[in-house]
Amino acid sequence: MTKLRVHNLAVSIDGFATGEGQSFETPFGHAGQRLMSWFFPTHAFTSMTGHDAEAMGRGTRGVDDAFAATTNAGIGVEVMGRRKFGPQQGPWEDESWRGWWGEEPPFHSPVIVLTHHARPDLQVGETSFLFRDASPREALDLATELAGGLDVRLGGGPTVVREFLEADLVDHLHIVVVPIVLGRGVRLWDGLESLEERFDVEVTASPSGAVHYVFTRRAL
Amino acid sequence: MTKLRVHNLAVSIDGFATGEGQSFETPFGHAGQRLMSWFFPTHAFTSMTGHDAEAMGRGTRGVDDAFAATTNAGIGVEVMGRRKFGPQQGPWEDESWRGWWGEEPPFHSPVIVLTHHARPDLQVGETSFLFRDASPREALDLATELAGGLDVRLGGGPTVVREFLEADLVDHLHIVVVPIVLGRGVRLWDGLESLEERFDVEVTASPSGAVHYVFTRRAL
Secondary structure, eight states, rough: OOOEEEEEEEEETSSSSOOSOSSSOTTTTTGGTTGTTTTTBBHHTTTSSSTTTTTTTTTSSHHHHHHHHHHHHHHHHEEEEEEHHHHHHHHHOTTTOOOOTTOOSSOOOOEEEOOOSSSOOOOTTTTEEEEOOOOOOHHHHHHHHTTTSSSEEOOOOOOHHHHHTTTTTTTEEEEEEESSOSSEEEESSSOOTGGGGGGGEEEETTTSSOEEEEEEOOOO | OOOOOEEEEEEETTTTEEOOOOSSOOTTTGGGGGGGGGTTTTTHHEEEEETTTTTTOOOOOOOOHHHTTTTTTTTEEEEHHHHHHHOOSSSSOOOOOOOOSSTTTTSSSEEEOOOOOOOOOOEETHHHHHHEEEOOOHHHHHHHHHHHTTEEEEEEEEEHHHHHHHHTTOSSSEEESSOOOOSSSSSSSSTTTGGGGGGEEEEEOOSSSSSEEEEEEEOO
């Protein structure tokens, strides 16, 4: 059965999953690259498309990599919020923006981009971006249909993950707490009081200082 | 040289160090005992005064206990906020409240209780509570004088710890992140953006699900 999985969602120790002031140059706002500093050195990250040949396949093989390496396994579709695709708000006035990922995005699958504003579907390399105005339930149903028996990854950002958690649709939630105090940005945990009662939680600290939380939804 | 140390300060994964609605019956408000659930089973806790003879000296000896056991070592004085002493606000209308800890509190030392409202000093067992209206710097100076060469423990709650961190007076900060989403209460991290730049941070996960963060202030 198709599971809905969140991977590598990093939050600061004060609960912010992205900083303030997102722009084309700063996808994480004032957080810069600090929330993902545990991720970039991993073998899994350096093996993704878009890296130069020299970096390709290098990288660490410790616990951070072990978690990062599970990101794509068995995934057929990604669902993401509009702010993960780009910093635009309101109607799509300029459709030349094709995401942060260059000409061969790392998805290689359909990606449903949740937006209230219509935009034609977009093929970039092996990835097709489908822009849809849908509730979490509707988005998951469409994704499940497209996934052909594989799992669906909920790619973030924090607002979208929070909405899917509120609707109790997330089966696997991998959160990475990074030991920085971000101070401002978008909070992940708001409105999710007592979330842990619906999940089993396993915790692993990495020498990098990142702490990996795996929330597995309890069987109903 | 006297150090200012914080021990066992528990926060939820969403950053609350105490819940909403503190009362005489509920020192942590709606959080109940959940923030300290890693602490109560430890040998260190069960060895504190005030436990019955049967519980005395029992308890776990794992990583949670290892951290808990360092709480009192080399401490000469505690400084605490008024809300750690009791739930009262404003002038002390009823001085019959002598703290949460019964007739032999676990401090066995002077305890400076920070309050804007005058109250006579109070001896309970081997502990003397000194009620003082003082800035963090003034409180630390008085505590250092009373500590006679030993360290000073900053006992919380979160508001007081935050004030001392803002004043950059804390040398050792032991935070325990508990995997619960508390949703409301008093936040620890507010106003402390980029705190980590002043500290070295070490992280250890416990099988209990608690994660121990040790922040050690960098040498100036």
